[in-house]
Amino acid sequence: METKVVTSINREVSRIGLGTWAIGGTMWGGTDETQSIDTILKALDIGINLIDTAPAYGFGLSEEIVGKAVNEYGNRDNVIISTKAGLEWDDDGIHRNSSRSRITKEIEDSLKRLNMDYVDIYFIHWPDSSVPFEETAEAMNQLFKQGSIRAIGVSNFTPKQMDEFRSFAPVQITQPPYNIFEREIEDDVIPYCKNNKVALMTYGVLCRGLLTVKMHEEYEFKGDDLRKIDPKFKNPAFKQYLNAVNELDRFAQENYGKRVIHLAARWVLDKGIDIALWGARKPEQLDAIAGIDGWKLDEAALAEVQHIVRENLNSQSGPEFMQPPQNK
Ligand code: NAP
Numbered sequence: 102m103e104t105k106v107v108t109s110i111n112r113e114v115s116r117i118g119l120g121t122w123a124i125g126g127t128m129w130g131g132t133d134e135t136q137s138i139d140t141i142l143k144a145l146d147i148g149i150n151l152i153d154t155a156p157a158y159g160f161g162l163s164e165e166i167v168g169k170a171v172n173e174y175g176n177r178d179n180v181i182i183s184t185k186a187g188l189e190w191d192d193d194g195i196h197r198n199s200s201r202s203r204i205t206k207e208i209e210d211s212l213k214r215l216n217m218d219y220v221d222i223y224f225i226h227w228p229d230s231s232v233p234f235e236e237t238a239e240a241m242n243q244l245f246k247q248g249s250i251r252a253i254g255v256s257n258f259t260p261k262q263m264d265e266f267r268s269f270a271p272v273q274i275t276q277p278p279y280n281i282f283e284r285e286i287e288d289d290v291i292p293y294c295k296n297n298k299v300a301l302m303t304y305g306v307l308c309r310g311l312l313t314v315k316m317h318e319e320y321e322f323k324g325d326d327l328r329k330i331d332p333k334f335k336n337p338a339f340k341q342y343l344n345a346v347n348e349l350d351r352f353a354q355e356n357y358g359k360r361v362i363h364l365a366a367r368w369v370l371d372k373g374i375d376i377a378l379w380g381a382r383k384p385e386q387l388d389a390i391a392g393i394d395g396w397k398l399d400e401a402a403l404a405e406v407q408h409i410v411r412e413n414l415n416s417q418s419g420p421e422f423m424q425p426p427q428n429k
Contacts, residue, residue: 102148102395105221107375110194110222112181116370117390118151120380121398122307129382130323132159134166136383141170143384145180147391153186153302154215155185155226155423156207157195161214163401176312181304183222183276185210185256186414187229196426197312199242203358208249222302223250224276225266227257231428234262235294238269245270254302256271257424260293272299276336276378278420279303281312281349281368281406282342284367285419296330302376303369305420308333309380311342312365314350318343332418345413352405363392368406371398 102115112309118261119141126132143154152171156164163185171180186207187199212218223244225237244250255266256276263272275294283305294301307313309328328334334341350361357364369377370393381387398406410417 103370103392104148104150105194105375107274107300109298110181112221113375114151114181115149115199116376117149117306117366117393118153118181118183118302118376118378119149119387120150120378121154121163121167121382122158123161123380123382124192125154125157126324127159127162128327129183130326132162132166132382134169137166138173139384140331141167142174144381145170145174147387147388148278149256149390150179151181151302151376153183153304155188155216155224157188157190158184158212159261160190161210164214165212168217172216177217182215182217183224183254184220185217185223185224185226186211187227189205194426195230197227197333197428198363199225199232199237201236204237204240208244212249212306215256219248220250220275222252222254224254224274225258228255228259228262230366232361232400233409234266238266242270260289263293263297263299267297274300274302276302278305279372279377280305280308280368280412281365281410282308282345282417283419287372290335295373300375301373302377302378303374306366306369306377306379308365312346312349313346313362314346314360316343316346327423331422338414338418341414344345345410348409348413349406351407356402357396360389362389362396364406366393367389367396367398368403371403 122135123129154167189198249388252273255272322328353359353364
C-alpha cells in the first residue's frame with residue numbers, strides 16, 4: 102500500500118483511505134452491518150490506515166459500525182479516524198448547522214458512537230453561511246486544544262472560505278470532491294492548498310461507481326440511492342459517460358494492463374492529491390486496490406485521459422446535486 106507522510110497532520114497515511122458513506126446506508130439503498138465490518142477489517146488488513154466517516158452517514162450508523170470494526174481490530178492508535186460536524190437532521194431532512202453549540206454536542210455524540218476518546222481529523226462537513234466562521238473555527242480550535250480532535254479539517258470549502266476560517270483557527274486538511282469527471286478544484290482549491298500547506302483528502306475517486314466497468318445503461322439503483330438524482334446517471338449524459346468509461350478502460354488495458362478502476366485511482370494520486378477516499382461496503386470491492394501500486398501516469402497519459410473525456414462528453418455536471426440545504 103502506497104503511503105505518504107502528511108506533514109500538516111504529522112502522520113504517515115495510506116494514500117487510499119476507506120470512505121464509509123455507503124456503509125451508513127442512507128442515500129445508498131441500505132446497509133449490511135456484518136458485511137460492512139468485514140469491509141473495514143479487510144481495508145485495515147490490506148494496509149489502509151485511514152477511515153472516513155460522518156454523523157450524517159446513516160444518521161450515526163456509519164460511525165457506530167466504524168467504532169465496532171476498529172474495536173474488533175484492536176489497534177486504535179494506528180488507525181486514523183476522520184469524522185465530521187456541521188450537519189443536523191430532523192423530520193424535514195438534513196441541513197447545515199456549524200454553530201458552537203451544535204459542534205460541541207456533535208463531538209460528544211460522535212465519540213460515543215465511535216466508542217473512542219479522540220478523533221484524528223475533524224472536518225466541518227459543509228460551509229454554513231448562517232454562522233460566522235469565527236464562531237465555528239473557535240469551537241473547532243477549542244476541541245483541538247482540549248485534545249478531543251487531533252487535526253482540524255474543512256470539507257467543500259472554497260479558498261476564500263478557507264482563508265476566512267484560517268484567520269481564526271488552523272486548517273490542516275481539506276476534503277473536496279475530485280475524480281476524472283469532476284475536476285472543479287483544479288483551478289483554485291488545489292493551488293490554494295499547495296501554497297498554504299493544507300493537505301488534500303479528496304472524495305469520489307470512482308465517481309460513485311461510474312469509473313468502473315460494472316455500470317451499464319440498464320443498471321438499477323435501489324431505494325433511496327443518490328445516483329437516482331445524480332445527473333451523470335441520467336440519459337443522454339449517462340450514455341456519454343459510459344462511452345468515456347469504455348475508452349478509458351481500453352486505454353488502461355492497452356497501455357498498462359490495468360482497468361479503468363485502477364486508472365481512476367492512479368489519476369487522482371498522480372495529480373498530486375495526498376489521500377483519495379475509496380467508498381466501499383463489500384470486502385471484494387477493495388480487491389482492485391492492489392492494482393493501483395507500482396506504476397504511474399506521466400504527463401502524456403494525463404493528457405490522453407483529458408482528451409478521451411473531452412471527445413466523449415458534450416457537457417459535464419459536477420457533484421453539486423449532493424449539496425445539503427443551508428441552515429433553517
Ligand atoms: P466513490 O468512492 O467514488 O464510489 C463509491 C462506490 O463505488 C461504492 O459505494 C460502490 O458502489 C462503488 N465501488 C466501490 N468499489 C467498487 C469496485 N471494486 N467495483 C465496482 N464498484 C465499486 O464515492 P463515495 O463513496 O461517494 O466517496 C467516497 C467517500 O468519500 C465516502 O464514502 C465518504 O467517506 C466521502 N465523501 C465525502 C463527502 C463530503 O461532503 N465530504 C461527499 C461524498 C463522499 P455500490 O456499493 O453501490 O456498488
